[in-house]
Amino acid sequence: MEPINEVHVREPGLVVVDIAAADDATVLAFQEALAGRWATATADRATQDAGRPGVRLRCFLDLRQPLDS
Template identity: 70%
Template sequence: MKPIRDEHLAEPGLVVVDVAAADDDTALAFQAALAERWATATDDRTSRIPGEPGVRLRCYLDLRQPTGP
């Protein structure tokens, strides 16, 4: 995964979430659940590390901007 940069966490309430999951569907479902609650910069694909099990996904949340209940 790419490094986390200062601008990703420049203010309180900004969060970087790195997800490790068994499969694409699980990682994307978790991301969708986050996006239902907070403003989220989503990704539409996961990444794999050769020789390691599962998939990885990174998304960015702004907890200052709730989108749901």
């Protein structure tokens, strides 16, 4: 994954979440759970690093903007 950009964490309440799991379905389901609670910039797909197990996904949350259930 790319290094975390300073703009993504420049203020309190902004969070970068790196998710690792066995498959795309799992990381996307977890991202969906986060997006159901907070304002989230979601990713469309996971990445897989050659020679490393599982897949990875990065999303960006704004904890200052909770969503209503």
